[in-house]
Amino acid sequence: MSVQLIDIASVVRSKNSGPFELTLDVIFKTRQFYNSVKLSNAINAHVICQLYGIESRKSVQVFSFDAACAIKITFPRRIVSGGIGDTDIYGAQQHAPLLMLKLDGVSGIE
Numbered sequence: 076m077s078v079q080l081i082d083i084a085s086v087v088r089s090k091n092s093g094p095f096e097l098t099l100d101v102i103f104k105t106r107q108f109y110n111s112v113k114l115s116n117a118i119n120a121h122v123i124c125q126l127y128g129i130e131s132r133k134s135v136q137v138f139s140f141d142a143a144c145a146i147k148i149t150f151p152r153r154i155v156s157g158g159i160g161d162t163d164i165y166g167a168q169q170h171a172p173l174l175m176l177k178l179d180g181v182s183g184i185e
Contacts, residue, residue, distance in 0.1 A: 109144035
């Protein structure tokens, strides 16, 4: 079974994690959705590298936060925040590629 992340997450957002990194937060609608995504490993460094054109999986960190039914992803910004060529100084628009991410092997669809 495949589902889009936007259908099972109540919050998908991005922000700077300092001037050199971005953080993406995904908070799931239910614990069942969260557990299913976590157990399936459907959101991992390889997937994030593909979505964001990142070359090294070592630079991507994916954390699960059980208490909040959330997954946090951190990776380096391509351009330092506020640097020449930066189009999103706060990193607040960088979550868009995640919205239509299709997750395979996720159960608990209501």
